[in-house]
Amino acid sequence: MKLKQLSVFLENKPGRLRELCALLADSGINMITISLADTEQFGILRLIVSDCEAAKAVLEEKGFVAKITEVIAVEVNDEPGGLRNVLQVEEAAGISVEYMYAFTIKSGENAVLLFRFDDMDKAVDALQTAGFKVLDSVALFNRADD
């Protein structure tokens, strides 16, 4: 029930992000969502793409450092309290969030929250026990294509 995320090291230099997007587009790789955590000097780009391994290979060939990391995708109603409910469950299970980001899927009402927890397996269990809809990649890509 975990999802593959591609993380890319991005030095803060003009044109680096554009170069990366162009590389993926030229290779026919679709970006489902993208998030950038940055500092003054460098950033960490986190991507959910249609083909993680292919994207990694394309980027590495052009000198990027890329790594595949697992994240958890949770679908919640796009309404107040959606994130809080997830965090409550994880807090109760003693799990901490390393980072998270979110996107809304095309069809509208639902949001997908993407998480990296310190204990990924325990986090999935806790969420499923609490009745959350944890998406695998197939489900996520289907929802994104809706």
Place this chain on the structure above:
Amino acid sequence: MSKFVVENRIWDKEESLPRSDLAALQSSKLRKTVEQVQEVPFYQKKFAEAGLAAEKIQTLDDLQRLPFTTKADLRGEYPLGMLAVGKKDVARYHGSSGTTGQPTMVAYTHNDLKMWSNLCARFLTGGGLLPAHSVQIAFGYGLFTGGFGLHYGVERVGASIIPAAAGNTPKQLMLMMDMQVDALVCTPSYALNISEFIIQNDIPRNALNLKYAHFGGEPWTEDMRTRIEDEMGILCFNNYGLSEVIGPGVSGECAARDGMHIAEDAFIVECINPDTLEPVAPGEEGELVFTSLSKEAMPIIRYRTRDIASLNPEPCACGRTHIRMSRVTGRSDDMLIIKGVNVYPSQVEQALLRVEGTAPHYQIEVDRPDRKDIVTVKVEMTEESFSSSMKEMQELKDRINRAIQTITGLRMNIELVSPNSLERFIGKAQRVIDHRKKV
């Protein structure tokens, strides 16, 4: 600019010996030194390895047959393996400014100390010192040779000393004003601090009686000289030395201020290509190599200084016959002096090797934006060290920083950069970019 003018004065007759007399003196002293070092097991071994008998060294032409001595050799002989006399004959010890761990210890007999203070008296006299002057010494007094070396040199000339030692700039200024000090002795970078303090505190120029300064202990530039001279209204003289050879006094500028006269009655200097080890043509840059001729406690044969400079054999207007060396323009091993501490790129490399997953590709950038040395180490990312978590990336930077601090004793900025973004070099890598040269 300074209104102060230095008259041309020569301290002793050895400084202006005719070249032929000097060569004869060097030859006989070289034979003696080679004999002396036979007391040192390290040299016995070196001579044996080279299949060289001491009596085969007769003239200056034989010099090139002698083995080199390196810093690593000296480290290997820590603490006193290089001693050529008994410990009872040693009058004083000093040490090199190593950053961590063991310094390189050097020793002096009473005769050595006398000879050393005489060498310092020479360049101090060449650079304006008169017995009536008072001199503030703002060098560290300790293992470092700068403080004591200059101290006894000034004493030898017969001038008075304010041994202020390093640091505490407000107190330095107070002493300088209240004691109406004529001359300052320190590192050029410390002089910049003093000058800055004067400007910031609006100390009027006429509150000071300072006329000239003798700077050493680190490489500096003509631009820095112009700046300090303009800001402080004094004349600045350059001197050079290193503890392994003797300390300050190896060379110093005369009133002509066009190169530093090397005390050739006490040392033989060579300038070699650090790769081929062959001598370079006169005037060409190379690594300076010194052989001591007058030392008793720790005579040294062909010591590779790693300092890059050029030699000028042309006669000087001052009348001294001793050859002149240029400023030190670099290091053949990229050694850096940061805040007065010697740092080698190899130490940074060693630190990076201790941090798992960091690449051997790095570059060190040094700048002095606000008169303080700032060092940035650029480290290329690898898949192994990269993490999608910002917290882990910060921890990586902290780990690198701690490792560097443990080894060099200095805090450096860490910059993580893309793989292959640092320039690759064929052969010797340029690990260091020193922007301070522009100051």
